[in-house]
Amino acid sequence: MLVFTRRRRETIMIGDGISIEVLRIGRDGVRLGVVAPPDVAVHRKEIYDQIREANQKAASAPRDLGAVAERLKKHA
Amino acid sequence: MTPLSTAQFERSQSVDPITPLAPEVSRDAVRFPNGLPGFEACRSFVLMHSEALGPLQCLKAVDGPEASFLVIDPRRVLPEYRCELSEADRHRLGAINEATLLWLVLVTIELDGTITANLRAPVVINPDRMIGQQVVPYHCVYPIRHVIAEGE
Numbered sequence: 130m131l132v133f134t135r136r137r138r139e140t141i142m143i144g145d146g147i148s149i150e151v152l153r154i155g156r157d158g159v160r161l162g163v164v165a166p167p168d169v170a171v172h173r174k175e176i177y178d179q180i181r182e183a184n185q186k187a188a189s190a191p192r193d194l195g196a197v198a199e200r201l202k203k204h205a
Numbered sequence: 206m207t208p209l210s211t212a213q214f215e216r217s218q219s220v221d222p223i224t225p226l227a228p229e230v231s232r233d234a235v236r237f238p239n240g241l242p243g244f245e246a247c248r249s250f251v252l253m254h255s256e257a258l259g260p261l262q263c264l265k266a267v268d269g270p271e272a273s274f275l276v277i278d279p280r281r282v283l284p285e286y287r288c289e290l291s292e293a294d295r296h297r298l299g300a301i302n303e304a305t306l307l308w309l310v311l312v313t314i315e316l317d318g319t320i321t322a323n324l325r326a327p328v329v330i331n332p333d334r335m336i337g338q339q340v341v342p343y344h345c346v347y348p349i350r351h352v353i354a355e356g357e
Contacts, residue, residue, distance in 0.1 A: 167296035170239055176341055180326045181243035183349050184339075187274050187311040187323065188244070197275075197314055198259040204320070204354045205260045205281040 234267050235330050235337040238297065242326075242339065244272050250337065252276075252309075252330070261312060264328065276309040282322050282353055288342045290329065299334040306331055311339075317356035325349040 133141060140150040146166045153160040163171050234249040241247060247266035254262040260281050265273040279286040290303065300306055307330040311323045324347030330337040 165293075167293045168238070170293070170297075172341060177242055179349055180323070180339070180341060183313065183323050183326070184241055184243040184274070184311060186315070187313040188272050189314075194261075194275075195257055197320065198257055198261055200354050201261060201277070201320065202259045205277060 233335055235335050237337045237339075239338065240269075241272075241274075241328075244270070246270050247272050262309070264309065264311075275312040275314070276328060277312050277322060279308055279310045279322065279324055279327060282310065282351065283324065283347075286324065286347070288327060288340070288345055288347070290340060291343060294329070294338065294340045294342075297338055298329060298331040298336050300331050302333075305333055312353070313350075315356060319352060319356035320354040321350045321352050323349050324351045 135141065135151045137151050137154055140148050142148050147169065148164045150162040150164075151159060152162045165171055234251050237248055237250060239245065244266065247269045249268040250264050250266050252262055252264055260277055261275050262277070263273055264276045286308075288308075290298075290300070290306075295303070298306065309328045309330070311326075311328065313321045313323070315321065325345055326339050326341045326349065328337060328339045
């Protein structure tokens with residue numbers, strides 16, 4: 130892992146299209162500004178991990194799809 | 206966790222063989238340039254439905270690792286559902302006209318039978334460009350685990 134010390138308003142460049150600037154340093158956190166090309170998705174990792182976990186659960190097979198569909202017709 | 210295979214889908218009782226959705230949506234696969242979180246290698250999906258599946262549809266990966274998801278129109282779950290796409294999401298979807306976008310949310314059947322929908326990270330498909338993406342809107346008040354029906 131590369132480790133940098135950065136002060137407020139200082140920036141890290143990744144490749145030639147991504148930059149991360151330290152906007153504010155507070156007691157509870159550091160506020161960062163990310164500039165990236167539109168095709169690069171930027172996520173907060175803990176949220177991404179939650180979505181990934183939810184997707185993995187969603188991909189497991191239900192036992193009886195017909196019954197699931199019947200129950201859903203009542204609720205959705 | 207085993208992905209739901211087509212074979213399992215077709216074997217499940219009281220479900221008709223899966224028939225394609227509207228021809229304009231299913232003729233070709235929808236490209237997901239980033240895959241889905243956890244399924245990054247799945248770059249291509251088809252959307253299928255069947256009479257017996259009712260409001261559910263199936264988003265099935267093609268041309269990659271096997272994966273399929275049950276999905277539903279979020280407004281069937283929550284009529285006032287609305288999420289804001291970021292500029293970058295709109296760009297990735299090639300979306301000029303947001304009105305034509307197709308919004309879906311992933312449905313999970315939990316072990317006790319509870320049916321939940323992930324309203325936090327909807328799948329958005331642009332049928333004009335056949336590009337899809339699971340988006341994680343930054344300002345989103347909806348939960349990852351929204352209960353549609355409690356288990357027995």
